[in-house]
Amino acid sequence: MAVFMQALKISNQLFDRFLPQTVCVRYKFRNRIAMKRNRKRREDMSWAAELLNYRNNVLKEQPEPSPxxxxxxxxxxxxxxxxxxxxxxxxxxxxxxxxxxxxxxxxxxxxxxxxxxxxxxxxxxxxxITFPYGVPENEEDLEHCQLNENGEFIVVRNVTPGEEVRTLPTAPWQSTVWDMDVDTIKKHTLKIRQDMSLNAEFFSVDPVYTYNQDNKEYRYFGDKSDNGTKHFNERIDHNDGSKKES
Structure with missing residues (x-):
């Protein structure tokens, strides 16, 4: 066994010396034009310029905080x-x-x-709170201001100078019988309120029913069979449910 192992060792040394081991490499064919085009695409980062500068643009365009x-x-x-x-x-x-x-x-x-x-x-x-029309400048502007629910503080200013403002002439007011004031309305509705008939035109009158107007009184006794109808007819003398005079 020892002789065999020694012979195997010598054979391996001779093989490595006279027949050196070669490395086999597999080359894959590629299109040189496509490789060049892909390299240019990888180097071109113009499409990402907006994304890279997004943070800088946001910081520059940030509005002033509201006071x-x-x-x-x-x-x-x-x-x-x-x-x-x-x-x-x-x-x-x-x-x-x-x-x-x-x-x-x-x-x-x-x-x-x-x-x-x-x-x-x-x-x-x-x-x-924002001021789309500016902040109030004097006390007169404060009288014509409005704060909306969306936070807009609206200042309504008079754009026409005071000297150019002209008022149309109006006739003096005279009272007539057609004027409706609070006292007149209360006097007119006094009787209606006393009778508790306010808005009575919107409510219909309660209907008045006559006795046995549907001729189905026998149903009220609970017996809806023919015996119940016969028992009901024996109790009345007229079709309307009234009794004969004795």
């Missing part, structure tokens, strides 16, 4: 944790705001107020 917020309570305060109730109270809401109290308030856009809003943001609807 005020319109906060509307959309869920009741009852049953909420203590910290949420304290946050709502500090913002200006009360327990009465669940019913008849104020449900919308205006707060400043400051870090302190925003930290309180973050605690109860699931109970509120926060809308930034």
């Amino acid at each position: 005020l917020h319109l906060v509307t309570k959309i869920k009741p305060m009852a049953g909420r944790p203590k910290n949420e109730k304290l946050a709502l109270t500090s913002l200006g809401f009360t327990k009465e705001s669940d019913g008849k109290g104020p449900k919308s308030i205006i707060v400043k856009n400051t870090p302190t107020v925003n930290s309180q809003l973050k605690v109860v943001k699931h109970l509120l609807r926060i809308t930034p």
Whole structure:
């Protein structure tokens, strides 16, 4: 056995020396034009330029934050944790705001107020207040302002100068018999209210039924068979259900 192993070792040495082992490589044919085109496509990143610059564009186009917020309570305060109730109270809401109290308030856009809003943001609807027609400039503008539910603060200004405003002449007012004031309406409806017949024209009169007008009184006794009909006919003298005079 030892002689066989030694002979095998010598044969392997001779084989490696005179017949070196070669590596076989399989080459796959490829179109050179297609390879060149694909390389250009991989290097072209123009299609991703908008995606790569998206964050920079968003930061540049970000509008200025609104100085005020319109906060509307959309869920009741009852049953909420203590910290949420304290946050709502500090913002200006009360327990009465669940019913008849104020449900919308205006707060400043400051870090302190925003930290309180973050605690109860699931109970509120926060809308930034915008000024599409500018902010009020004087006290006269404040008399013609309106705050909509979408947060738009509308300022209605008089675009015509005061000197050019002209009022149409109107005739002096004179009272006539056709004028309807509150006292006249109350006097006219006094009798109607006393009779409790207000809007009586919209309600029909209660119908008046005569006795046995459908000639089916026998059904009222519960027996709807022929025996019941016979028993009913024996009790009456006339077809209308009346009794004969004795």
